[in-house]
Amino acid sequence: MSGVALDPKTSPTFPMAAKTALGDTQMRKNVRHATDVIQAKRARVVAEMPDWQQLREAGKQIRQHTMEHLDFYLEQFEENCTRAGGVVHWARDAQEARRIVTGLVKASGSEEVIKIKSMTTEEIHLNDVLETAGIHAYETDLAELIIQLGEDQPSHIVVPALHKNRQQIREIFQRKMNLPGLGETPQDLADAARVFLREKFLRVKTGVSGANFLIAETGGVCIVESEGNGRMCLTLPETLITIAGIDKVVPRFQDLEVLLQLLPRSATGERMNPYNSIWTGVKQGDGPQTFHVVLMDNARTEILADKEGRQTLNCIRCGACQNACPVYRQTGGQAYGSVYAGPIGAILTPQLQELHHAQSLPFASSLCGACYEVCPVKINIPEVLIHLRAKVVNQNTAGIAGLFDFEAAAMTAMAMIFKSERRFRAAQRLGRMAEIPLVRKDRQGVGWIRWLPGMLGGWTQARDLQEMPKETFRDWWEKRGKNGN
Amino acid sequence: MVKLLERLGHTVEFPAGQTCCGQMHYNTGYQLEAMPLVQRFVDQFREAEAVVVPSSSCVAMMKDHYPKMAASFKDEKLMAEVDALLPRVFEFSEFLTRRLGLEDVGAYYPHRVTYHASCHGLRNLELGDGPLRLLKAVRGIDLVPLEGLEQCCGFGGTFAIKNAEVSSAMLSEKTTAVLNTGAEACTACDNSCLMHIQGALHRQRTGVKTVHLAEILAGDEGAQR
Numbered sequence: 033m034s035g036v037a038l039d040p041k042t043s044p045t046f047p048m049a050a051k052t053a054l055g056d057t058q059m060r061k062n063v064r065h066a067t068d069v070i071q072a073k074r075a076r077v078v079a080e081m082p083d084w085q086q087l088r089e090a091g092k093q094i095r096q097h098t099m100e101h102l103d104f105y106l107e108q109f110e111e112n113c114t115r116a117g118g119v120v121h122w123a124r125d126a127q128e129a130r131r132i133v134t135g136l137v138k139a140s141g142s143e144e145v146i147k148i149k150s151m152t153t154e155e156i157h158l159n160d161v162l163e164t165a166g167i168h169a170y171e172t173d174l175a176e177l178i179i180q181l182g183e184d185q186p187s188h189i190v191v192p193a194l195h196k197n198r199q200q201i202r203e204i205f206q207r208k209m210n211l212p213g214l215g216e217t218p219q220d221l222a223d224a225a226r227v228f229l230r231e232k233f234l235r236v237k238t239g240v241s242g243a244n245f246l247i248a249e250t251g252g253v254c255i256v257e258s259e260g261n262g263r264m265c266l267t268l269p270e271t272l273i274t275i276a277g278i279d280k281v282v283p284r285f286q287d288l289e290v291l292l293q294l295l296p297r298s299a300t301g302e303r304m305n306p307y308n309s310i311w312t313g314v315k316q317g318d319g320p321q322t323f324h325v326v327l328m329d330n331a332r333t334e335i336l337a338d339k340e341g342r343q344t345l346n347c348i349r350c351g352a353c354q355n356a357c358p359v360y361r362q363t364g365g366q367a368y369g370s371v372y373a374g375p376i377g378a379i380l381t382p383q384l385q386e387l388h389h390a391q392s393l394p395f396a397s398s399l400c401g402a403c404y405e406v407c408p409v410k411i412n413i414p415e416v417l418i419h420l421r422a423k424v425v426n427q428n429t430a431g432i433a434g435l436f437d438f439e440a441a442a443m444t445a446m447a448m449i450f451k452s453e454r455r456f457r458a459a460q461r462l463g464r465m466a467e468i469p470l471v472r473k474d475r476q477g478v479g480w481i482r483w484l485p486g487m488l489g490g491w492t493q494a495r496d497l498q499e500m501p502k503e504t505f506r507d508w509w510e511k512r513g514k515n516g517n
Numbered sequence: 518m519v520k521l522l523e524r525l526g527h528t529v530e531f532p533a534g535q536t537c538c539g540q541m542h543y544n545t546g547y548q549l550e551a552m553p554l555v556q557r558f559v560d561q562f563r564e565a566e567a568v569v570v571p572s573s574s575c576v577a578m579m580k581d582h583y584p585k586m587a588a589s590f591k592d593e594k595l596m597a598e599v600d601a602l603l604p605r606v607f608e609f610s611e612f613l614t615r616r617l618g619l620e621d622v623g624a625y626y627p628h629r630v631t632y633h634a635s636c637h638g639l640r641n642l643e644l645g646d647g648p649l650r651l652l653k654a655v656r657g658i659d660l661v662p663l664e665g666l667e668q669c670c671g672f673g674g675t676f677a678i679k680n681a682e683v684s685s686a687m688l689s690e691k692t693t694a695v696l697n698t699g700a701e702a703c704t705a706c707d708n709s710c711l712m713h714i715q716g717a718l719h720r721q722r723t724g725v726k727t728v729h730l731a732e733i734l735a736g737d738e739g740a741q742r
Contacts, residue, residue: 050683358669362686396680398673398687399544401640421546443542447550450536451557480719490681494688495716509531
């Protein structure tokens with residue numbers, strides 16, 4: 033796909049984007065393979081936990097409790113982080129966060145930054161903003177590096193380059209690292225990335241990170257990762273700037289006991305992440321001597337105010353729902369037009385836009401419930417999807433526009449029919465008459481509809497529809513009653 | 518379903534005023550339109566000893582959403598009636614396995630069959646292997662496992678129309694799995710999944726049909742098909 037940033041404000045609707053994505057057979061094969069592998073690994077390490085369901089419940093309780101007292105824990109984090117030598121900044125929205133981070137990088141005297149993979153920086157398109165300000169950001173996570181060098185966009189919140197296979201990655205590295213003879217084994221690719229990145233780790237003086245968790249009780253920040261690039265970025269630079277959504281806070285250090293069991297098993301199918309880093313403020317003579325934390329709201333407060341939508345904020349960004357989602361597995365992540373793809377993206381993205389954009393996303397689900405089943409903190413994604421669908425319908429049918437909305441009119445008519453037995457019977461009779469011009473008999477004498485008009489034509493693109501039965505169950509039942517059965 | 522329940526010695530009634538559970542409206546975002554159907558459901562079925570529904574997604578709709586819909590009316594009488602009625606509402610296979618404690622219902626169905634676990638039955642109602650145990654006890658049946666049996670067929674109500682392309686891609690995976698089993702028929706506890714799967718099987722001229730679980734369980738030696 034392209035290097036155009038995934039922005040819900042400008043992206044095509046999901047059905048449109050999905051149509052294009054479905055034509056990319058290589059991408060679909062890559063996504064299928066990667067999600068199959070991760071799902072199998074996850075299933076194995078979840079099955080070995082006898083208390084997995086209790087852990088999920090504990091994770092849910094921790095997150096829910098945090099959200100109910102978010103103001104308290106955020107201020108506690110600020111106080112403790114400041115006491116430990118960090119500087120805390122508050123950003124109301126993406127704009128403010130970008131301005132603060134750009135200012136901090138400039139103040140650090142560097143024109144380059146090394147970055148740890150961070151969805152929050154993706155959410156505000158930080159790299160583009162820094163570039164415009166004359167600052168170059170180097171992604172140091174292998175998958176993010178692939179995306180950056182390939183001028184691509186992330187398609188998954190944990191494994192952002194899962195839509196690329198090894199051959200495609202080799203091609204990008206050959207071209208961008210000037211290594212025409214590069215092989216395609218994982219070892220070859222990792223070696224190339226290591227050489228490319230090592231020089232950046234040692235040279236660049238400013239690091240930018242996100243956060244998996246902010247610990248209110250200690251003022252510490254926690255990041256988990258697999259490659260060690262994070263540890264480099266957290267220890268080598270002179271200045272470290274961490275940007276995190278206000279939803280990332282947890283009350284106590286001890287809460288990590290639960291969350292750090294749930295997260296790696298759900299995300300990558302590992303029992304534990306290879307690297308678990310927690311840093312608290314500044315330590316003289318060891319690691320970054322200047323440390324900033326930018327706490328970003330960016331519509332999270334609005335989400336928190338919505339009783340039914342707020343469980344969205346409990347998300348710990350494991351991506352298990354993406355791997356499990358049969359829709360995501362067909363289209364890949366970029367069709368969602370947002371850095372947050374899949375089921376979590378379908379509920380998070382529209383809410384981050386206060387439902388002004390990305391209105392097709394809540395409908396990008398068959399409500400099969402696979403996402404809810406694997407969610408480590410038990411977010412009832414189907415329930416939130418349905419809640420958001422109602423909000424979208426309310427927005428779209430408000431005022432004059434609603435009078436001309438075909439779907440709304442059909443739904444109202446059907447609601448009228450379902451309210452009355454007489455109308456229901458009449459509708460069944462009418463349906464049988466209305467379908468007559470569309471029905472063709474097959475060799476067995478069964479009538480089938482092969483074409484439907486308008487919106488309903490979506491059905492007959494790939495499916496036939498059997499005609500309505502000549503005798504409904506209701507007719508049969510009543511005839512049987514009359515015959516004295 | 519009527520035939521089987523009567524064969525098992527139960528009295529079946531069909532309240533004529535019933536229409537729809539409201540799932541389509543509710544799940545598409547037209548929740549106000551679905552509201553009156555809660556009262557209607559209670560009015561139609563409050564006298565029943567058990568309400569048996571041959572569609573898992575309708576039951577899931579009632580169990581997952583009716584209580585909070587009733588609560589949103591702030592109608593205490595309706596809330597109490599919903600709470601009293603819902604424990605007596607069963608998906609068809611659930612009624613047989615959990616309420617009646619049956620596995621062998623005396624059925625005969627001499628065909629090669631594969632079973633698709635509908636999402637709402639599987640995840641919302643947690644039917645587990647109940648339907649499979651019923652099928653295994655059927656005489657003459659050649660039951661073959663379906664690969665990816667827990668994967669959604671891509672129906673999802675209005676999803677099949679609003680996201681027709683993605684829905685078709687999901688369906689194609691399902692029908693491929695069905696065809697790989699060599700079964701003559703694919704069965705499930707939910708007519709909407711079956712209508713969807715059947716739509717593609719027929720379009721592709723596969724000659725494989727879909728049958729509801731009740732049709733198989735109602736089969737007996739005298740009524741071969």
